[in-house]
Amino acid sequence: MKTDVFANRHIGITENDLPKMLERIGVKTLDELIDKTIPEKIRLKAQLNLPPAMTERKFAEHIGKLASMNKIYKSYIGTGWYDSITPAVIQRNVFENPVWYTSYTPYQTEISQGRLEALLNFQTVVSDLTAMPLANCSLLDEATAAAEAATMMLALRSRAQQKAGANTLFVDREIFPQNLAVIRTRAIPQGIEVKVGDYKELEFTPDVFGCIVQYPNNSGNIEDYREFTERAHAAGCKVAVDADIMSLALLVPPGEWGADIVFGGTQRLGIPMFYGGPSAAYFATRDEYKRNIPGRIIGLSKDKYGKICYRMALQTREQHIKREKATSNICTAQALLATMAGFYAVYHGAEGIKDIAKRIHSIANWLNKQLLRLGYIERNSLFFDTLRLGLPDHVSAQKLRTIALSKEVNLRYFENGDVGFSIDEATTVADANLLLMIFGIAAEEPVHEIDDIPESSSLNRELRRRSSYLTHEVFNRYHTETEMMRYIKRLERKDISLAHSMISLGSCTMKLNAASEMLPLSNASWMNMHPLVPEDQAQGYRTLIENLSQQLMTITGFEGITLQPNSGAAGEYTGLRIIRSYLESIGQGHRNLILIPASAHGTNPASAVQAGYETLTCACDERGNVDVEDLRQKAEEHKDQLAALMITYPSTHGIFESDIAEICKIIHRCGAQVYMDGANMNAQVGLTNPGTIGADVCHLNLHKTFASPHGGGGPGVGPVCVAKHLIPFLPGHNLFGNEQNEVSAAPYGSAGILPITYAYICMMGAEGLERSTKTAILNANYLAVSLNDTYGTVYRGTNGFVGHEMILECRKIHEESGITENDIAKRLMDYGYHAPTLSFPVHGTLMIEPTESESLYELDNFIDTMLSIWHEIEEVKDGKASKEDNVLINAPHPEYEAVSDNWQHTYSREKAVYPMESVRENKFWINVARVDNTLGDRKLLPTRYGSFD
Numbered sequence: 001m002k003t004d005v006f007a008n009r010h011i012g013i014t015e016n017d018l019p020k021m022l023e024r025i026g027v028k029t030l031d032e033l034i035d036k037t038i039p040e041k042i043r044l045k046a047q048l049n050l051p052p053a054m055t056e057r058k059f060a061e062h063i064g065k066l067a068s069m070n071k072i073y074k075s076y077i078g079t080g081w082y083d084s085i086t087p088a089v090i091q092r093n094v095f096e097n098p099v100w101y102t103s104y105t106p107y108q109t110e111i112s113q114g115r116l117e118a119l120l121n122f123q124t125v126v127s128d129l130t131a132m133p134l135a136n137c138s139l140l141d142e143a144t145a146a147a148e149a150a151t152m153m154l155a156l157r158s159r160a161q162q163k164a165g166a167n168t169l170f171v172d173r174e175i176f177p178q179n180l181a182v183i184r185t186r187a188i189p190q191g192i193e194v195k196v197g198d199y200k201e202l203e204f205t206p207d208v209f210g211c212i213v214q215y216p217n218n219s220g221n222i223e224d225y226r227e228f229t230e231r232a233h234a235a236g237c238k239v240a241v242d243a244d245i246m247s248l249a250l251l252v253p254p255g256e257w258g259a260d261i262v263f264g265g266t267q268r269l270g271i272p273m274f275y276g277g278p279s280a281a282y283f284a285t286r287d288e289y290k291r292n293i294p295g296r297i298i299g300l301s302k303d304k305y306g307k308i309c310y311r312m313a314l315q316t317r318e319q320h321i322k323r324e325k326a327t328s329n330i331c332t333a334q335a336l337l338a339t340m341a342g343f344y345a346v347y348h349g350a351e352g353i354k355d356i357a358k359r360i361h362s363i364a365n366w367l368n369k370q371l372l373r374l375g376y377i378e379r380n381s382l383f384f385d386t387l388r389l390g391l392p393d394h395v396s397a398q399k400l401r402t403i404a405l406s407k408e409v410n411l412r413y414f415e416n417g418d419v420g421f422s423i424d425e426a427t428t429v430a431d432a433n434l435l436l437m438i439f440g441i442a443a444e445e446p447v448h449e450i451d452d453i454p455e456s457s458s459l460n461r462e463l464r465r466r467s468s469y470l471t472h473e474v475f476n477r478y479h480t481e482t483e484m485m486r487y488i489k490r491l492e493r494k495d496i497s498l499a500h501s502m503i504s505l506g507s508c509t510m511k512l513n514a515a516s517e518m519l520p521l522s523n524a525s526w527m528n529m530h531p532l533v534p535e536d537q538a539q540g541y542r543t544l545i546e547n548l549s550q551q552l553m554t555i556t557g558f559e560g561i562t563l564q565p566n567s568g569a570a571g572e573y574t575g576l577r578i579i580r581s582y583l584e585s586i587g588q589g590h591r592n593l594i595l596i597p598a599s600a601h602g603t604n605p606a607s608a609v610q611a612g613y614e615t616l617t618c619a620c621d622e623r624g625n626v627d628v629e630d631l632r633q634k635a636e637e638h639k640d641q642l643a644a645l646m647i648t649y650p651s652t653h654g655i656f657e658s659d660i661a662e663i664c665k666i667i668h669r670c671g672a673q674v675y676m677d678g679a680n681m682n683a684q685v686g687l688t689n690p691g692t693i694g695a696d697v698c699h700l701n702l703h704k705t706f707a708s709p710h711g712g713g714g715p716g717v718g719p720v721c722v723a724k725h726l727i728p729f730l731p732g733h734n735l736f737g738n739e740q741n742e743v744s745a746a747p748y749g750s751a752g753i754l755p756i757t758y759a760y761i762c763m764m765g766a767e768g769l770e771r772s773t774k775t776a777i778l779n780a781n782y783l784a785v786s787l788n789d790t791y792g793t794v795y796r797g798t799n800g801f802v803g804h805e806m807i808l809e810c811r812k813i814h815e816e817s818g819i820t821e822n823d824i825a826k827r828l829m830d831y832g833y834h835a836p837t838l839s840f841p842v843h844g845t846l847m848i849e850p851t852e853s854e855s856l857y858e859l860d861n862f863i864d865t866m867l868s869i870w871h872e873i874e875e876v877k878d879g880k881a882s883k884e885d886n887v888l889i890n891a892p893h894p895e896y897e898a899v900s901d902n903w904q905h906t907y908s909r910e911k912a913v914y915p916m917e918s919v920r921e922n923k924f925w926i927n928v929a930r931v932d933n934t935l936g937d938r939k940l941l942p943t944r945y946g947s948f949d
Contacts, residue, residue, distance in 0.1 A: 004055045007768030010512055010760075012855035013775050021782045021856065025801075030774055034687065036799040037777055039658050042688045049554055053765025056516040062762070063755060067525035069540035074431060075273075075410040075530035078386050078422025079176050079218070080142050080745060082246075083528060085425050086270045089481045090343050093488045094336075096522060098709075101336055102498035102513055104505060104834060105296075105713035109311040109931045110303075110892050111829050111924070114491030115712045116310035119335060120298045121474060122280070122342035124943040125269070128469035129248040130262040131255025132284035134942050136295035138338035138714070139281035139330065140566045142242065142265040143745035146179040146212060147186035148283065148294045148328060149240035149261045151610070153210030154192060155292055156238055156260075166209040167191055170237075172199040174217035178746075179242060181739040183212070185731075189580060189612025199228050204235035214242045215254060219379060220386025220420065222251065222463055229258040245269065245282065246425075247384040249357035250457075252465050261285045268425065270344035271337050275541050276531030276746020277566055278715035278753060280334035280341055290314065290940055294328035296713065300946045301936030303929040305897070308948075313936045328610065331603050332567040332703065336711030347484050350470035356425050358455055360385045363432050364423045365456045370436050374443045379418060383458060388420040392443055400442045407438055410533055429453055472944040494927045495712075496834050501922070502854050502862055506805040506837040506847025507601065507652055509682045509704035517707055517759035526755060531746040532735055545748055548758045552719055555761075555769070556678075556698055557691020560727035563719045564742070566749040568679065571699030571718025572607035572646075574731060577741045578697060578722060579644050579673045580611060581729035588671065591643035595635060595667070597626045599651035601677045602840060613643060624653035624795030632666050639670035648677040649684070649693065650803035652841045653795045654780070656683075664694030673697065673726075681705040682851070683777060683804035686770030690721070697722045707760035708753050717750050717757070775852035776804040779859060783850055786863045790870040794845055805849035807842055814844060817877040819888050821846055824869055829892035831865045831915060832924040861918055868916055882906050887915070895925040 002008065013021070018030060027033045054062060075083065086095070094100045106112030106119075119137040126135035139145045150169050157166055169192050171180060180196065187194050199213055211232050216222045225241070232239045240261035241254040246268040254262045267279035285293050291314065299313035345353060364385050372378055377390030391397065397417050404411050412420040421435065433449040440447035457464075470476075478484045496503070503510035520526060529538060549561045565571040576594070583591050594608040598620045605615045618634050619627040626647070635642055645667045650656045657663065664674045676695035682705040684690075690698040702708040702717040710716075722730065732738030733747040748754070764772060784793050784806045794807040810821040821844055825835030837847035850859060872888055875881035885906045887893075893912040903909060914920055939948065 006053065006056055006516070006763035007765070007771060010514060010764065010768070011772055011775050011852050012858065013778065013852070017856040021778060025781050025785050030778060033778060033781060033801065034774055037797060037801045037803065038656050038687055039660065042661055042693050044686070044688055044692060048686055048766040048769065050551060050761065050766040053768055054762045056763060059516065059759055059763050060519070063520045063759065066540040066544050067520065067523050069543060070525040070529055071537040072525060072528055073408040073410050073533065073537060075533055076421035076423070076435070077410055077412045077530050077532050079412065079532065080178065080265055081273045081276065081530050082268050082422060082424035083273065083426035084268050084270050086272060086340070087344065087347050089484045089488070090270060090340055090347065091522070093485060094340055094343060096518070097492070098499045098513065099492045099495060099497045100339065101518070101709040101711050103495050103712045104503055104508065104510060104710050105335070106312055107838070108825065108829070108835050109309070110826065110926055110928055111496040111834060113310055113927045114494035115335070115339065116298050117491055118339040118342050120310055120944060121346055122338040123298055124472060124945070125342055125345040125470065126282040126284050127943050129245055129253060130243060130284045131253035131467065132259070132262050133287045134290055134293065134297070135282060135284040136293055137298050138334040139283050139295050140334060140570060141277055141279065141281050141745045142263070143179045143182035144570065144743070145263040145281040145283050146242060147182050149212060149263050150183050150187060150192060150210065151190060151328070152261065152289070152292050152294065153238040153240060154190060156289065157209045158236055161209050161236065164206055166207050168193045168195050168207040168209065170195050170197065170202055170208055170211040172213040172217070173197055174219055174221070175212060175214045175242060176218050177734045178742070181734045181742040182744065184739065185577065185742050189577070191612070199223070199225070204231060204237060208235065208237055210238045210240065212240045212242065215251070216244060216247060216384050216386065219388045220383045220422070221380035222382040222384060222459070224462065226257045233258065244384065246357050246360065248465070249354045250361060250459065250465055251384065251463055253467070256467065266338065266341040269341035271340060272527035272752065273530050274527060274750070274752025275529045275538065276748060277744070277750035278334055278337050280338035295330050295333055297940070297942055299936040300941040300948070301932050302948065303894070303931050305929050307928055309928040309931055311931050311933065311936050313940055313942070328606065330567070331569040332714040332716035334715050335713035336715060339712065343488065345470060346474055346478050346487070349475045349479055350468070352479070353470070360423050360425060360427070361457060362455045363427055363453055365458045366453045367432060367435060368458065370447065371439055374440060374445045374447070376439065376443070381458065382460070382463065385424065386420060386422040388414065388418050390418055394444070395442045400438070403441050404438050407434060409434065409438060410530065474944055496924055500924055501832050501834070502850065502858050503834040504836045504848045504850055504862065505834070506654065506807070506849040507679055508710070508837065509849060509851055510710065511682070511707060511851040512853035513707055513709040513756070516763070517756045520755040520759065521752065526752060531748070531751070541751060544754060544758055545751070548754055548761070551761045552700060553721055555685055555689060556700070556721040557689035558698070558721035559724045560722040560730055561719055562730045563717065563751070563754065564731045564733070564744050564747065564749045565699065565718040565720060566744050567714065567716040568699060568701040568703070568718040569603045569607055570743060571720050572603060572677065573611055574718070574741065574743045575675050575697045575699050575720045576608060576611035576613065576644065577743070578720065578726050578729045579675065581741060582673070582726050583643060585729070591641055591672065593638050593641040594643055595631065595645045597631070597647055597651070599624060599626065599648065599653045599841065600646055601648045601652055601679045604646045604677060608646065620653065624651065624655050625657055625659070626651070626663060628659050628663060631663060635666055635670045635672070642667070642670050642672040644673040644675045646675045646677060648679055650680050654802045654805040654807055654847070655795050655797040656803055658798045660693055668694070679704060680804065683773060685773045686766065687773050691723065697726060702753070702757045706757040708756045715750050715753055717753060772852045779850040779852060779854060780804050780806055782859060783848060783863065787866055790867060794842055805847060808836070808846040808848060810846055811844035813873055817873050818883055819873050819876060823888040823891065826930055827869050827872070827888050827891035828865065829926055830887070830913060831868070831919055832922055833862065833865060864916065864918070887912055892926045892930065894927060894929045897929060
């Protein structure tokens with residue numbers, strides 16, 4: 001084995017492991033297994049045409065050279081992105097810590113208490129600063145949050161408004177342009193008419209159901225929306241406010257003047273710009289709208305012994321459960337970045353954040369006074385951080401731009417010739433002096449440097465905030481690095497991640513996120529770039545994006561791509577919007593139906609509805625395959641309305657459909673498109689691809705197949721690859737003068753995490769990627785056959801093999817012993833494992849995906865664990881263990897119960913907490929007992945101030 005081959009460290013199985021595994025599976029070679037798993041007619045005939053694999057050292061040099069091509073100027077462009085300072089204690093202990101970035105979405109409450117507390121901190125920050133009672137724990141970005149606000153207000157229309165067909169959304173013209181563009185993209189298929197104008201001149205008519213305004217606005221002006229909000233409410237309209245989170249430390253928050261929804265970005269709270277993302281959007285609303293708010297909500301609950309704990313609340317709203325009736329299609333959010341923003345607030349506290357806001361405002365106020373003396377024309381007298389200036393007659397915008405660029409400074413240039421800039425946390429006195437000098441040189445007027453800028457304000461009394469915020473102890477205790485480090489570590493110890501053990505979640509591909517892939521993200525040249533800088537300053541990013549785009553097109557077999565969607569579900573939506581635009585272009589815009597097999601990925605129905613389609617489910621047969629005749633009959637019956645098929649391949653049932661090529665032909669003969677959900681691309685790469693199979697469009701989950709970490713529920717990226725005929729309809733961006741199908745705020749979405757996927761592909765190479773896919777299928781079949789005589793698998797492919805994941809049968813267990821799949825999931829925690837996917841896609845089952853990164857030792861240990869649990873189930877079934885008091889129904893067993901003097905179970909402590917010898921070597925001590933899932937829904941407590949008293 002070559003020691004410098006990266007694939008040998010990414011893939012957990014060695015050549016020496018293969019004989020044992022293949023013998024147990026019942027095949028002679030790995031290639032024989034693949035031949036019997038993937039239909040021959042869709043197999044690739046040649047290896048992927050990718051550059052040779054790089055070593056880790058070679059890639060480090062390569063990515064370093066790309067980073068050096070980026071020119072990091074001081075950017076004051078603003079418009080939603082601002083330079084901020086990530087506290088080193090947070091960067092080192094959270095952003096660069098695999099316990100935080102490799103953990104999964106906290107569906108399994110008992111082993112996610114640290115993340116849940118951190119996210120509840122985030123919600124509390126948002127709730128406090130906006131003065132709204134309810135916030136979710138992040139959305140994708142500010143622009144998509146704006147679109148979600150529009151959709152939510154549409155859903156909240158009164159019965160009279162719905163009956164009257166009220167469908168007009170008013171958007172103030174002073175909203176950030178990228179937000180307006182994404183609102184328009186989302187509005188079209190929802191049947192929303194977007195009316196843009198001056199909020200002061202709006203005449204409320206019965207067709208207007210909601211309004212969106214910005215605070216402070218696009219020009220930096222702080223408008224007093226109180227009277228406008230009162231008029232809107234009198235007309236039965238909802239008001240959503242895009243509010244700068246940092247400004248709310250000084251300004252009267254929207255919740256105090258009647259807003260119904262407040263949203264925005266939290267990038268200012270210590271998150272780098274990353275050339276546009278990732279950073280966490282926030283979304284807050286009134287308590288009465290809690291079942292309509294998009295995204296996840298963290299709330300308080302209690303465990304079975306009454307200990308206060310945290311959990312994801314109101315999960316029945318989620319897209320996997322409500323499908324086409326869900327409030328949104330959001331699956332991945334921005335949990336890691338929301339966690340960092342919450343920790344930023346914990347570290348600084350109310351006074352620290354207020355001081356930062358005051359310093360930003362004071363610098364802007366000082367510069368405003370100096371620039372007016374130089375002859376520049378005031379456009380906004382009430383501002384927080386942003387100045388918009390008219391130019392003296394002898395100063396042109398081009399002259400000012402030339403001078404600024406010579407000083408390595410980016411300003412904002414308005415279409416009418418005005419020039420502006422936004423001050424941020426990282427702006428120093430020296431920076432302010434340089435800004436003044438640039439404007440002075442342009443005006444040909446002398447300026448004088450100062451050593452300090454005194455605190456000052458341009459805000460009138462009516463605009464100044466008087467209410468307190470961040471008063472909870474958590475925001476007032478951890479202001480030294482020592483205390484902050486210990487607080488982060490304390491929460492970290494409450495979470496299971498890939499740093500502890502295998503996370504065998506089906507459909508989520510919790511594979512290795514290698515350190516060499518993650519390291520570049522801490523390079524300032526990738527971190528500190530504004531997404532709207534001139535193209536020549538971003539040559540490193542642009543080259544990486546071009547290279548990665550070509551790699552992903554090669555892997556998928558397509559000819560076009562967009563990297564703009566910043567989650568997998570956003571990729572689904574984008575793919576459908578592309579299809580809609582194409583159909584409209586050929587006179588087929590009336591097609592309004594999406595056919596979705598029962599085995600498709602869980603977010604598909606919600607994405608289809610959000611894209612303006614109706615959905616129709618086609619059946620699967622008893623082996624889990626799409627029922628081709630049912631699909632054919634429904635496709636032909638609705639061929640005049642059919643827009644597309646959404647199919648996951650291999651399916652969420654864990655098998656490769658043998659008739660997939662025929663299925664694609666059936667859809668095409670009906671004049672419709674084939675959308676392939678790329679959630680399971682980890683079983684395709686190098687062996688087959690959507691283009692070869694016959695699909696027209698496919699999104700990819702970079703946080704699944706391509707090694708980007710899950711981050712506790714985000715970030716994600718969902719690139720969309722398309723066939724040639726769909727290329728003209730890919731998303732544009734207002735920066736390029738083309739807003740067609742714009743789906744995220746930044747031109748390239750969450751560009752900051754693209755280096756991870758780029759590293760993965762570069763270091764794996766074509767051979768490594770193919771081997772990775774084969775190993776993923778090998779590992780899944782090894783687990784399936786090892787557990788077949790006990791649990792058994794629900795579905796198998798035509799030749800009796802599973803794909804890269806399988807569904808364990810647990811329904812008979814419940815019938816015979818009373819033990820549920822949930823009991824098994826909770827008992828796995830006592831063994832130090834995160835549960836597989838619970839009751840999805842088949843109720844009463846567990847879906848397992850081991851990935852290619854796990855070693856044979858870990859696979860065998862997991863098998864031993866599942867067999868040990870099987871024997872515990874048998875003890876209950878045979879009456880050897882009490883049905884009312886056994887290790888399964890009481891699982892998990894928290895540390896505080898295990899050490900208590902009051903042990904009242906019929907089984908021993910050792911059986912509860914050390915069920916196998918291997919557990920002693922790596923015991924994960926659980927913080928809480930089984931959590932009450934209904935208490936936190938009956939009484940939703942979404943901030944740190946909540947109490948059940």
